[in-house]
Amino acid sequence: FMVLGPKMTYAATEQTDAAIKAFTGGAEPAKGKISLDTPEIAENGNTVPVGVYVESPMTADNYVESVVILADGNPNPAVATFHFTAMSGVAEAKTRIRLAKTQNVIAVAKMSDGSTFIDTKEVKVTIGGCGG
Amino acid sequence: MATPKPRVKVPKTASQGEVITIKTLISHPMESGQRKDKDGNAIPRQIINKFTCEFNGQVVFSCDMDPAVSANPYMEFTAKINEPGTFKFTWVDDDGSVFETENKIVIE
Numbered sequence: 001f002m003v004l005g006p007k008m009t010y011a012a013t014e015q016t017d018a019a020i021k022a023f024t025g026g027a028e029p030a031k032g033k034i035s036l037d038t039p040e041i042a043e044n045g046n047t048v049p050v051g052v053y054v055e056s057p058m059t060a061d062n063y064v065e066s067v068v069i070l071a072d073g074n075p076n077p078a079v080a081t082f083h084f085t086a087m088s089g090v091a092e093a094k095t096r097i098r099l100a101k102t103q104n105v106i107a108v109a110k111m112s113d114g115s116t117f118i119d120t121k122e123v124k125v126t127i128g129g130c131g132g
Numbered sequence: 133m134a135t136p137k138p139r140v141k142v143p144k145t146a147s148q149g150e151v152i153t154i155k156t157l158i159s160h161p162m163e164s165g166q167r168k169d170k171d172g173n174a175i176p177r178q179i180i181n182k183f184t185c186e187f188n189g190q191v192v193f194s195c196d197m198d199p200a201v202s203a204n205p206y207m208e209f210t211a212k213i214n215e216p217g218t219f220k221f222t223w224v225d226d227d228g229s230v231f232e233t234e235n236k237i238v239i240e
Contacts, residue, residue, distance in 0.1 A: 078198040089212030091150035096202040
């Protein structure tokens with residue numbers, strides 16, 4: 001039997017911004033090309049479905065290299081990083097994540113030419129999923 | 133912890149150039165390192181931190197995971213099939229354990 005700690009620390013917006021900058025190499029990511037698919041309301045923060053799709057021909061010289069998923073209200077903003085190749089065919093991936101409370105989920109894509117794109121969605125969390 | 137058991141769903145056949153969807157799941161608690169036991173001691177982090185899908189020896193898709201990925205990590209992604217061959221799926225645990233499974237696909 002395990003209980004949650006009385007206090008958890010949450011990632012600050014600055015930490016999330018720093019994680020975005022670390023991923024893009026300092027550049028400000030543009031809107032568009034990437035779409036993040038999240039539920040508006042997540043009843044259980046322990047397992048929230050998240051999908052991401054990036055518009056790209058996915059050829060050997062023009063493809064999506066990677067997509068980072070961040071959550072700005074978790075103890076640590078890092079969630080997962082997907083790495084695609086031309087063999088992916090389509091830049092699309094889905095997983096399930098933990099959200100400690102209502103917060104923004106952020107996805108940033110890095111293309112093979114170095115350009116970056118961002119999408120953000122707020123997810124309302126009914127029961128927090130901070131390790132419980 | 134029970135030995136993590138990988139499960140994958142890959143079509144058995146594909147047509148030349150088809151983009152197929154692959155679904156994977158591995159049983160694993162993904163202990164986040166944020167929880168405490170009943171005595172108030174932090175439970176150490178232990179997660180699957182890396183997932184890789186290869187086809188005929190070439191990486192198709194991989195994912196670096198942080199503790200915010202849910203228990204029993206689920207991954208759904210795609211692969212473009214240009215030839216018959218074998219998918220190899222690999223999961224790496226924080227403790228260095230590696231879990232693998234393979235699936236064959238033929239061109240119809």
